[in-house]
Amino acid sequence: MLVTMNLSDSRTAGQPIARVSAAEAVFKELLAEIQEGRLAVGDKLPSEATLAQRYGVSRSVVREALRSCAALGLTVSRTGKGTFVVSRRVAKDLTLGEYSARDLHEARPHIEIPAAGLAARRRSDEDVRFLRDVVAEMAAEDDPQAWVELDISFHAAIARISRNRVFEKVIADIRQALSHQSETLNVVADRQPRSDEEHLRIFRAIEKGSADEAEAAMQDHLAAVRDALGAITGG
Numbered sequence: 001m002l003v004t005m006n007l008s009d010s011r012t013a014g015q016p017i018a019r020v021s022a023a024e025a026v027f028k029e030l031l032a033e034i035q036e037g038r039l040a041v042g043d044k045l046p047s048e049a050t051l052a053q054r055y056g057v058s059r060s061v062v063r064e065a066l067r068s069c070a071a072l073g074l075t076v077s078r079t080g081k082g083t084f085v086v087s088r089r090v091a092k093d094l095t096l097g098e099y100s101a102r103d104l105h106e107a108r109p110h111i112e113i114p115a116a117g118l119a120a121r122r123r124s125d126e127d128v129r130f131l132r133d134v135v136a137e138m139a140a141e142d143d144p145q146a147w148v149e150l151d152i153s154f155h156a157a158i159a160r161i162s163r164n165r166v167f168e169k170v171i172a173d174i175r176q177a178l179s180h181q182s183e184t185l186n187v188v189a190d191r192q193p194r195s196d197e198e199h200l201r202i203f204r205a206i207e208k209g210s211a212d213e214a215e216a217a218m219q220d221h222l223a224a225v226r227d228a229l230g231a232i233t234g235g
Contacts, residue, residue: 021144022057023064024187029055030065034074034085045075045083064145068187071095071180072232092233094184096177101229104177108222111170112155116202116218117211118162127161128207135203139196147192148182154199158206158218181225189228198224 033039046054051062066083069075073091077083094101119127134154141147152175159171171178185191198221205213 022061026065027068043085068184071184096180099177113215113218115159115162115167116214119158120206120211120214122163131203151182
């Protein structure tokens with residue numbers, strides 16, 4: 001879902017209107033409140049329902065924005081108590097549930113680059129059709145949450161098409177962390193358009209049957225993800 005960011009009760013009032021995702025709009029508002037001290041370290045954030053009403057969005061959108069705040073190390077949720085500000089500065093590493101962004105960055109090249117090469121060698125016509133459909137759906141998708149699901153499906157499909165069960169299982173095990181990372185990069189760094197281009201290049205190499213090109217395309221994609229993370233965390 002896209003919204004016109006010009007929230008009347010926020011610091012954006014009177015500024016030029018920008019088209020952003022609803023979650024990005026809410027995230028930027030919360031980030032500004034935290035970094036400017038209007039929400040101090042130790043403060044409890046308003047409830048999801050209150051924030052949803054304040055910004056005129058669904059609670060799922062608020063949860064998406066809050067997950068990004070948590071991934072950046074700005075907030076922490078405590079069961080039964082709520083969400084609290086724990087830092088005014090973005091952490092040096094993202095917290096993505098059981099894993100961190102550094103964990104993913106260190107592991108993914110050893111899994112997904114060779115998997116892309118094997119997928120190019122072993123793909124069937126049905127596999128190519130499936131990947132083509134996913135890439136096309138991603139390019140046409142304007143709902144951020146739906147796009148993230150397609151993104152993870154694309155990477156999981158490449159592991160499956162590699163016909164290597166170890167690669168397939170590892171991607172399945174880190175799927176939730178990949179989802180959180182993709183979501184955060186879209187909310188914070190607007191990665192979706194560039195990711196679409198990178199995924200298309202990976203697909204075309206697999207479709208062509210070129211293992212070298214598929215591996216190079218996946219390597220470039222993972223490097224772009226790493227650079228986007230570095231820009232967010234200052235790493």
